[in-house]
Amino acid sequence: MPARSPLSLAALASAAVSGLEPMRTQLLDATADDIDTALIEDNLSRHWVVRAPRNNVASMRLDAESQLIGQLRSWLPFGMPEAEGVAPLRSGGRALVHRKLPGRPIRPLELLHRPTLATAYGQAIAAIHNLPTRLVEEAGLPVYTAEEYRFRRLAELDRVAATGLTPVRLLTRWEHAVEEVGAWRFIPCVVHGDLAGDNVLAEGEEVTGVMEWSETRVADPADDLAWVSIGATETAMGPVFTAYTAARSEPVDVDLRRRARLSGEFAIARWLLHGVHTDDSAIIDDAVQMLADLEAGVGDEPW
Incomplete structure (x- = not known):
């Protein structure tokens, strides 16, 4: 309609x-x-x-x-x-x-100059990930094991490759990442699923609200760190991950940051898939340009 x-x-x-x-x-x-x-x-x-x-x-x-x-x-x-x-x-x-929730959207780059807000942001994500998984199960939302989620990424990668619009170097990088089984040994937790754009609000140095919970699932915690991982500098990421790790009730796996970066890169690929699915040439062109920029940025570096 x-x-x-x-x-x-x-x-x-x-x-x-x-x-x-x-x-x-x-x-x-x-x-x-x-x-x-x-x-x-x-x-x-x-x-x-x-x-x-x-x-x-x-x-x-x-x-x-x-x-x-x-x-x-x-x-x-x-x-x-x-x-x-x-x-x-x-x-x-x-x-x-x-x-209307109070506050304004957080932007990744501002975390570099506002370490107190970066700490609050990391603690807010940890609070979501510390939720009992039964709350998501009882709401009838998706629940994945680590292995199931890795296979989900593999299937997604196949769909991206089938478009013929993704640089070969990126596809190779992502294939190596998904096929490295040891990097996917995480403890699934409650994941918001869409901590990007205008969905995290702050007032002063505090996180005041989180919007858009329709993508919530039990899955890889890296997904909720994807947006800031790809949008902020390594220096800005430090306080976020330090606060997040300290506030988590479960141990944080050693490959979390790598998968967070990967998830951020995959978000661009999903934008391409959305454009192809809806036959929207403007979205396709936007995604193709973003993928080209990403390829230029990562070069031949390992994932």
């Missing part, structure tokens, strides 16, 4: 939360392209976020996320998008409305 207008999203927010009278509405870019998202300011100067799925798959993801957040809210030291109201949709499913 086509994207909803700001007016229709404002109407959904008003229907979902008693006493919410929209005054201003601003469309927001969503992580998923099958969910319409808007920021609402009401007559009491309160700020809300409304999210409305466009199809049944997106609707199931939002419902699973909402159920999971209900179970996690007492375990984590930062805010999450906990629904305060829902509104049924004519197409089926429901729109969810939550308060």
Whole structure:
């Protein structure tokens, strides 16, 4: 279905939360392209976020996320998008409305100049990874063993190679990484799955909120360190990993940082796959350029 207008999203927010009278509405870019998202300011100067799925798959993801957040809210030291109201949709499913979380998105490079924030960021990721895995299992979300996850990466690599759009040196680098069995001996844990872009919020030197929990799973902890591993300098990464390691309840495996970098590189490959799947030439061109830049950056260095 086509994207909803700001007016229709404002109407959904008003229907979902008693006493919410929209005054201003601003469309927001969503992580998923099958969910319409808007920021609402009401007559009491309160700020809300409304999210409305466009199809049944997106609707199931939002419902699973909402159920999971209900179970996690007492375990984590930062805010999450906990629904305060829902509104049924004519197409089926429901729109969810939550308060806008305080803070602004963290950018990887700022961690270099703000070691206290880098420490808080590492501790926030550790708090997620320390969650009991049963919470994810009970929410019906994916659970992988280390070996299953390695095979998942292999299958993903095959799909990337089949596009014919990835530099050979990168494919060779990734093949060596995935085939090095010893580097994949990690203890699976709760993984957020999408700690990138605007999904981690900070105010001052503290992490105040984490958004977008629909990709949560029990899997490789390296995935949640991928974004900062590929976006920040090695110097900035030091405080993050030191704080993360100290705060983890389980031992951190010696290959975590290597797999985190690999996961960050794979994110570009997944962007390419998304473009191919949706037949979006703009996304494909963007991903091909990013892969070329990545190849130039890593050269012939081992993974």
